Amino acid sequence: MPYQRVLEFAALSDTGLVRSHNEDAIIVCADYGCAILADGMGGYNAGEVASAMTVQIIADYLCSKMDAIWFPSMGPRPLAMARWMSEAIEMANLNVLYTAQTNPDCAGMGTTVVVACCLQDKLLLGHVGDSRAYRYRDGLLTRLTQDHSVLQEQINAGLISEEDARYSSIKNLITRAVGTMEAVQTELHTHHTEEQDLYLMCSDGLTDMLEHDEILSIIDQHHADLNRCCEVLIDRAKSRGGLDNISAILFRLVSEENKSWLQRTFTR
Numbered sequence: 001m002p003y004q005r006v007l008e009f010a011a012l013s014d015t016g017l018v019r020s021h022n023e024d025a026i027i028v029c030a031d032y033g034c035a036i037l038a039d040g041m042g043g044y045n046a047g048e049v050a051s052a053m054t055v056q057i058i059a060d061y062l063c064s065k066m067d068a069i070w071f072p073s074m075g076p077r078p079l080a081m082a083r084w085m086s087e088a089i090e091m092a093n094l095n096v097l098y099t100a101q102t103n104p105d106c107a108g109m110g111t112t113v114v115v116a117c118c119l120q121d122k123l124l125l126g127h128v129g130d131s132r133a134y135r136y137r138d139g140l141l142t143r144l145t146q147d148h149s150v151l152q153e154q155i156n157a158g159l160i161s162e163e164d165a166r167y168s169s170i171k172n173l174i175t176r177a178v179g180t181m182e183a184v185q186t187e188l189h190t191h192h193t194e195e196q197d198l199y200l201m202c203s204d205g206l207t208d209m210l211e212h213d214e215i216l217s218i219i220d221q222h223h224a225d226l227n228r229c230c231e232v233l234i235d236r237a238k239s240r241g242g243l244d245n246i247s248a249i250l251f252r253l254v255s256e257e258n259k260s261w262l263q264r265t266f267t268r
Contacts, residue, residue, distance in 0.1 A: 007033055007118065009251035010226035014234045016205055017242030023047030023111075024203050024247040027055045032066050033118035034059065035249050039131050039203040041177070042100070042109025049099065050111040050179050054092040058115055061088035078124060081117055082188050085126045089113060089178065089186045096179025110177035114145060114201050118253055123191045123199070128184055129174045132207060134215070135191070136198040136223065141216040144191060148176035166211070172204060198223055198252045202233075205244035209237035226250045 007030040015022045023040035025048070036055045040047030065084045069076055076084070092113070100109045112129025125133050130147040146152060150173045154160045165171060178184055198219065206215075210233070218236060222229035230248050237246045 007035070007251045008226065008254045009035065009249060010230040011035075011247075011249040012230045012234050013247040014205075014238065014242075014245065016245050017238055019245055021045065021048060022245045023051055024205070024245040025051035025055045025111075026247055026249055027059045028249060028251070029059055029063055032063055033253070034062055035116045035201055035251055036113065037131055037201045037203065037247055037249055038111045038113040038178070039129070039205070039245070039247070040109065040111040042106065046100075046106045046109035047111065049106055050096045050109040051113075053096055053099065054089075054111050054113050054178050057092040057095055058085075058088040058113070061091060062115075062117065076119065078119055078122055078190055081119055081124050082126075082190070085115055085117065085124060085188065086186050089115070089126060089128065090184060093178045093184040094182070097182065100179055110180040112174065112203070113178050116199065116201060116251075118193065121193050123193050123197075124188065125191065126186045126188045128176045128178050128186055130172070131203050132201070134200040134202075136200065136216075136219050137194060137196070139220065141200075141212065141219065143212075144189070145187070147174070148187070149174045171208065193253060196252075198226075198250060200233075201249040201251075203245060203247040205242075205246035206233060206237050206248055208244060209240040209242065209246070226252075 009028050011026050011028050013024045025038045028035045036058050038051035038054045040051030100106045112131040114127040114131040117124045127145045130149050133144045135142045151171045218232050233248050234246050
């Protein structure tokens, strides 16, 4: 066991009601305190190739680095983990780009990604694109990532309100992605964690269908049962139309001696 604190989590990915296949991918490495979610894009089947490659490459890289730590009970330092996370995403970017350039069936593919790694009392988040991470603390839901999208740039510039942005025709036009250019710019932030924190990572198939307050209400009601909470989030998004693939990861930190997590990462 590499760390004294591990993840209690639930993870679920659903094709939705409109798409013919699922281009989202998720991996949770509970023993290492890491979770990864990607939302692929591209031609038929290509998006799921990009997202699956990305989460696997990042997971393998981060786990190999953490396995090599001399004093595993202490865990990696935040600066080291930030470097490894950037390197992992850069590696995924080059692999996805190479595959897109050399395999005609994968031309134009790419993916968003959001990565979370827990370091004792800190959470390191890295993301590219518009897949998101949230924190639920003391009954409040706080968005921890900012979309890399044209619409977010308009919001930041005061050209459109958050409310009006929900109905914009360009809300899924992203400005950064893994596998579309030789260089990828990863946004990294470190957050202090508290004992009762609950974290949500999700693709835009969830946030496009549900408003912030709806997500908060579901978590308020079901946060004690992460698997049930994940299912309700997905089902509610489908009841709103399910226009895209919908993926969600819910996790919280627990001490190693009190761990009782159910490792379920599945697609339906």
